[in-house]
Amino acid sequence: MTHSTLSALWSRGRITAVSALCAASLMATTPALADYPERDISMIIPFGVGGGSDTLARTIANVIGELKLLPVQILPENRPGGSGAVGYSSVGKEKGNPYVIATVSVSFFTTPLQGGSPVSYRDFTPLGAIAQSPYVLVVPASSEYKTLDDLKKAKRLTTGTVGVVSDAALLAKMTSNGLGVKIDAVPFDGEGEVMAAILGGHVNVAYFNPSEALPQIKAGTLRPLAVSSAKRADAFPDVPTFSELGHNIVHTQIRGLVMPKDVKPEVVACWEGVLKKVAESPQWRTQYIDRFHDVPNFMNSAEFATAIADTSGRYERLMKELGVIK
Amino acid sequence: MEIMGLLIDGIGQAMQPSILASTMLGAILGLLIGALPGLGPSAGVAIMLPIAVTFGGTAAIACIAGIYYGAMFGGAITSILLGIPGDAPSVMTVLDGYPMALKGEAGRALGMSVFASFIGGLFGLAGMVALSVPISRWALAFGPTEMTAMMAFSLSLVSVLGGRNSIKGFAALVLGMWVGMIGLDPIAGPARYTFGQMDLFDGLDFSVVAVGLFGLTAMFTSVSDKIDRDAASFSLRSLLPRFRDAVASRWELLSGSIIGFVVGVLPGVGATAATMLSYATAKRFSRRPEKFGTGIVEGVAAPEAANNSASYGNMIPLFTLGIPGSATTAVMMGGLLMIGLQPGPLLFVNNSEFIWTLFGSFWVGNLALVFLTLLLTPLLASILFISTALLYPVIIAVVMFGVYAIEFSMANIVIAIIAGGIGLVLMELDYPPVPLVLGLVLGPMLERNIRRTMIQSEGDLSVFVQHPISLTLFIATAFVIVLPQIMRVLKLRKIPADEAEAEAMPADSERTA
Numbered sequence: 001m002t003h004s005t006l007s008a009l010w011s012r013g014r015i016t017a018v019s020a021l022c023a024a025s026l027m028a029t030t031p032a033l034a035d036y037p038e039r040d041i042s043m044i045i046p047f048g049v050g051g052g053s054d055t056l057a058r059t060i061a062n063v064i065g066e067l068k069l070l071p072v073q074i075l076p077e078n079r080p081g082g083s084g085a086v087g088y089s090s091v092g093k094e095k096g097n098p099y100v101i102a103t104v105s106v107s108f109f110t111t112p113l114q115g116g117s118p119v120s121y122r123d124f125t126p127l128g129a130i131a132q133s134p135y136v137l138v139v140p141a142s143s144e145y146k147t148l149d150d151l152k153k154a155k156r157l158t159t160g161t162v163g164v165v166s167d168a169a170l171l172a173k174m175t176s177n178g179l180g181v182k183i184d185a186v187p188f189d190g191e192g193e194v195m196a197a198i199l200g201g202h203v204n205v206a207y208f209n210p211s212e213a214l215p216q217i218k219a220g221t222l223r224p225l226a227v228s229s230a231k232r233a234d235a236f237p238d239v240p241t242f243s244e245l246g247h248n249i250v251h252t253q254i255r256g257l258v259m260p261k262d263v264k265p266e267v268v269a270c271w272e273g274v275l276k277k278v279a280e281s282p283q284w285r286t287q288y289i290d291r292f293h294d295v296p297n298f299m300n301s302a303e304f305a306t307a308i309a310d311t312s313g314r315y316e317r318l319m320k321e322l323g324v325i326k
Numbered sequence: 327m328e329i330m331g332l333l334i335d336g337i338g339q340a341m342q343p344s345i346l347a348s349t350m351l352g353a354i355l356g357l358l359i360g361a362l363p364g365l366g367p368s369a370g371v372a373i374m375l376p377i378a379v380t381f382g383g384t385a386a387i388a389c390i391a392g393i394y395y396g397a398m399f400g401g402a403i404t405s406i407l408l409g410i411p412g413d414a415p416s417v418m419t420v421l422d423g424y425p426m427a428l429k430g431e432a433g434r435a436l437g438m439s440v441f442a443s444f445i446g447g448l449f450g451l452a453g454m455v456a457l458s459v460p461i462s463r464w465a466l467a468f469g470p471t472e473m474t475a476m477m478a479f480s481l482s483l484v485s486v487l488g489g490r491n492s493i494k495g496f497a498a499l500v501l502g503m504w505v506g507m508i509g510l511d512p513i514a515g516p517a518r519y520t521f522g523q524m525d526l527f528d529g530l531d532f533s534v535v536a537v538g539l540f541g542l543t544a545m546f547t548s549v550s551d552k553i554d555r556d557a558a559s560f561s562l563r564s565l566l567p568r569f570r571d572a573v574a575s576r577w578e579l580l581s582g583s584i585i586g587f588v589v590g591v592l593p594g595v596g597a598t599a600a601t602m603l604s605y606a607t608a609k610r611f612s613r614r615p616e617k618f619g620t621g622i623v624e625g626v627a628a629p630e631a632a633n634n635s636a637s638y639g640n641m642i643p644l645f646t647l648g649i650p651g652s653a654t655t656a657v658m659m660g661g662l663l664m665i666g667l668q669p670g671p672l673l674f675v676n677n678s679e680f681i682w683t684l685f686g687s688f689w690v691g692n693l694a695l696v697f698l699t700l701l702l703t704p705l706l707a708s709i710l711f712i713s714t715a716l717l718y719p720v721i722i723a724v725v726m727f728g729v730y731a732i733e734f735s736m737a738n739i740v741i742a743i744i745a746g747g748i749g750l751v752l753m754e755l756d757y758p759p760v761p762l763v764l765g766l767v768l769g770p771m772l773e774r775n776i777r778r779t780m781i782q783s784e785g786d787l788s789v790f791v792q793h794p795i796s797l798t799l800f801i802a803t804a805f806v807i808v809l810p811q812i813m814r815v816l817k818l819r820k821i822p823a824d825e826a827e828a829e830a831m832p833a834d835s836e837r838t839a
Binding site for chain 1: 371673
């Protein structure tokens with residue numbers, strides 16, 4: 001009782017602080033926008049309920065609500081279809097509208113590159129990122145490969161990926177170039193099928209998010225060889241990074257939020273403030289970071305914009321190398 | 327024996343008011359979602375997930391799972407009464423269920439589907455309880471190479487469903503395979519046959535096509551028929567289930583349950599393919615194959631036993647290995663994470679109480695669904711007394727809502743209507759619709775696995791005979807194809823199923839009359 005009252009008081013203190021922050025940054029330039037946000041904000045989820053993007057978006061909305069960082073509600077809305085194109089285009093077409101928001105995902109980059117979407121990353125305003133998900137390279141526990149360098153001994157390796165163009169396919173290409181060993185990617189229809197393929201020994205190596213790999217590693221069915229983040233991941237303190245092992249391979253999935261193009265800089269500043277608070281909050285840590293073993297990492301709008309352009313460039317190069325696009 | 331003790335304990339745990347209530351809620355919602363044409367278990371589970379997780383812990387997952395197996399009961403209802411598959415795994419139930427309803431045996435068909443669902447469910451549950459761990463290890467042996475062989479074997483078995491003109495049957499099969507190719511090429515990447523429409527990027531949803539092809543076609547044809555159907559032939563007797571049928575169909579129930587379970591465990595195959603195999607097997611080994619498709623209880627028993635059994639089989643890799651083998655179990659995995667459990671090989675060890683309570687709730691839910699659906703049978707069957715002039719407009723509206731609700735997409739409504747139109751053309755030209763849906767389900771699986779195998783082996787075809795499981799399945803395939811020809815040449819004995827295909831089946835085209 002006491003605790004909840006205290007925390008309510010505490011968050012009320014915060015809400016005034018943050019609202020003041022948003023309003024101040026807005027008032028400085030345009031008085032008309034002084035009271036952004038004045039109505040509820042729709043958070044468009046371009047995928048179905050229960051998936052990774054859905055959980056991410058709903059958790060962010062939930063934490064913002066719990067911390068009372070905005071005076072309005074965030075309403076999550078699933079708009080699946082067209083490999084993300086339906087949802088993302090509905091956001092991207094709302095030029096200048098600061099009341100729609102979306103999280104980025106792999107499809108945010110790849111579907112436009114494959115020519116399946118009327119909008120691309122250039123049609124969005126990056127707001128900020130709050131976490132990164134590294135990938136861990138694993139082999140079956142029974143595999144002859146004990147370290148990353150052991151993979152060099154192989155004549156040729158196979159890996160399973162979800163779809164043709166994905167982070168796993170990108171990392172396979174990077175590993176292949178780095179180690180000088182041929183790695184062929186076999187596309188499957190979902191993480192579950194890739195997991196079945198590696199556990200059944202039908203592919204040699206695989207790349208998983210920490211939350212997918214951890215239970216298998218703990219059970220002793222998969223062996224981790226390297227992680228793809230710049231620093232070691234908390235979930236696997238004993239697993240070296242690719243960089244430590246002497247390979248310049250760093251690629252993580254960035255969890256961040258975007259709005260349509262041309263929203264006012266004051267709105268971006270407001271959201272940067274909100275996202276920074278989310279990223280540093282204990283609620284975000286317990287509800288997301290600890291559960292999915294992501295690396296907490298706040299990026300402001302400019303840093304996130306650079307990361308988005310970089311990521312899109314990486315995918316584009318990969319797709320050209322694979323011959324998916326010209 | 328230890329397992330029995332754990333299970334009884336689990337059933338006891340599942341009787342706690344909170345878990346019992348959420349199991350019932352899930353089962354009843356599943357029944358409704360299954361019965362609503364278009365909406366199936368995967369969409370239903372996804373829609374309910376955010377609400378169910380608020381129940382917390384075991385109750386949340388008991389509710390979600392209830393929706394899954396409840397939908398397997400519910401899907402049969404509209405398949406039988408209206409000829410509209412309630413969801414993808416009940417498409418095959420239309421083939422005999424709907425003709426039975428037209429003959430005035432709606433109650434009998436519904437009763438059979440309830441028995442079959444119950445038996446299939448019991449079998450699946452028993453298998454789940456006793457064999458979870460070994461069978462999930464066995465399923466891992468199926469890589470792309472083995473899956474290719476499995477699909478070839480499946481296609482050889484389902485060839486008995488081609489209709490009386492094998493050329494037309496093949497044409498419909500190829501059409502189905504082509505429709506299955508629409509969308510992003512799953513192996514190489516580029517879009518195929520999407521004509522720049524982003525709604526086609528993810529391919530066509532099978533249940534949307536099936537609802538159009540069977541359900542809307544049936545209603546479209548009624549436009550040219552006389553306005554109302556003769557309702558006089560229906561009697562009270564027609565509304566009641568017949569318990570004798572369950573005994574008469576015991577072999578179909580058994581084979582359906584086994585096929586459903588085994589196919590259900592394999593990741594990426596699913597309940598729909600299981601029903602097709604089960605129906606085809608029942609027809610091939612039946613003493614009266616020529617009657618399949620004309621409205622016989624065996625034709626309802628086989629697929630309905632298979633889809634329920636498959637729903638439990640499908641959950642096994644999720645609970646034992648942390649591998650979601652289908653869209654529905656992928657959402658369930660999301661549910662496990664949301665309630666703070668880590669799906670994976672250690673779930674059984676670390677959370678055994680959760681697992682056994684959940685399994686207990688499956689038994690409770692399965693039994694409750696039997697009583698519920700048996701009680702509802704007369705009520706549901708009497709829907710056929712309503713004039714089609716009143717019924718069909720309402721049904722079309724419900725179908726449109728169901729199709730829309732899968733992805734909240736208007737595009738799906740358009741696709742369903744187009745499928746209905748194509749169904750009408752196929753019917754007028756006397757092309758069978760069944761091979762089309764077979765092609766649509768099995769074709770993409772065959773294509774993907776051939777291409778995956780070729781990437782793995784760098785184009786070397788000999789892997790198909792080097793892998794023992796694959797070799798065995800290909801030999802079985804050859805056996806299924808060649809044996810009838812040898813028999814025919816040697817004039818040894820007539821295989822009833824093939825004979826029936828060779829001869830005309832006049833009742834076939836009357837199905838939707």
